[in-house]
Amino acid sequence: DIQLTQSPSFLSASVGDRVTITCRASQGISSYLAWYQQKPGKAPKLLIYAASTLQSGVPSRFSGSGSGTEFTLTISSLQPEDFATYYCQQLNSYPITFGQGTRLEIK
Amino acid sequence: EVQLVETGGGLIQPGGSLRLSCAASGFTVSSNYMSWVRQAPGKGLEWVSVIYSGGSTYYADSVKGRFTISRDNSKNTLYLQMNSLRAEDTAVYYCARGTSFFLWGQGTLVTVSS
Numbered sequence: 001d002i003q004l005t006q007s008p009s010f011l012s013a014s015v016g017d018r019v020t021i022t023c024r025a026s027q028g029i030s031s032y033l034a035w036y037q038q039k040p041g042k043a044p045k046l047l048i049y050a051a052s053t054l055q056s057g058v059p060s061r062f063s064g065s066g067s068g069t070e071f072t073l074t075i076s077s078l079q080p081e082d083f084a085t086y087y088c089q090q091l092n093s094y095p096i097t098f099g100q101g102t103r104l105e106i107k
Numbered sequence: 108e109v110q111l112v113e114t115g116g117g118l119i120q121p122g123g124s125l126r127l128s129c130a131a132s133g134f135t136v137s138s139n140y141m142s143w144v145r146q147a148p149g150k151g152l153e154w155v156s157v158i159y160s161g162g163s164t165y166y167a168d169s170v171k172g173r174f175t176i177s178r179d180n181s182k183n184t185l186y187l188q189m190n191s192l193r194a195e196d197t198a199v200y201y202c203a204r205g206t207s208f209f210l211w212g213q214g215t216l217v218t219v220s221s
């Protein structure tokens with residue numbers, strides 16, 4: 001199985017900050033990576049697919065990059081509604097796996 | 108409106124069975140890649156199963172042989188039949204649409220406990 005390791009697991013930041021979350025795969029997954037945002041009690045929301053393609057309706061302050069084994073999600077200027085938990089997901093092979101999550105909290 | 112609505116969750120004893128439903132509106136389930144994902148209380152996301160438009164299915168090792176994904180085209184509904192349930196199957200179960208899961212339902216809670 002392909003393991004995804006996100007770092008950091010917890011991040012404290014302020015409104016307006018630029019933040020980056022990293023996702024490392026245990027083996028190469030080309031660009032078969034997606035990023036999700038989840039708020040408490042809600043379903044996850046797709047932000048980025050194919051490593052760097054912004055899902056329709058997602059603000060442009062979100063961006064993704066990477067290929068192979070290392071990927072990043074960047075939020076260019078944090079807004080109050082961005083404080084949530086973020087997950088990466090690989091779709092290169094079965095079983096589909098998720099990272100353990102990065103909880104982004106207000107400093 | 109394009110949406111997914113899961114039903115069928117509840118409290119079930121270990122060893123029991125439950126069938127979850129995911130009713131779709133605004134699109135055709137049988138033309139899409141549809142998945143089930145679960146989230147144990149306070150934990151991360153775990154992929155459970157997928158069914159392709161052509162009918163092929165895949166499962167996580169943790170549920171293989173116990174869970175079955177299927178669909179009813181006439182009802183435009185996705186299902187997850189869960190047998191031999193264990194305490195560790197306790198989770199919110201979500202259905203999702205697409206190769207990247209771009210549409211999710213609201214989830215249904217399954218609690219396996221005596």
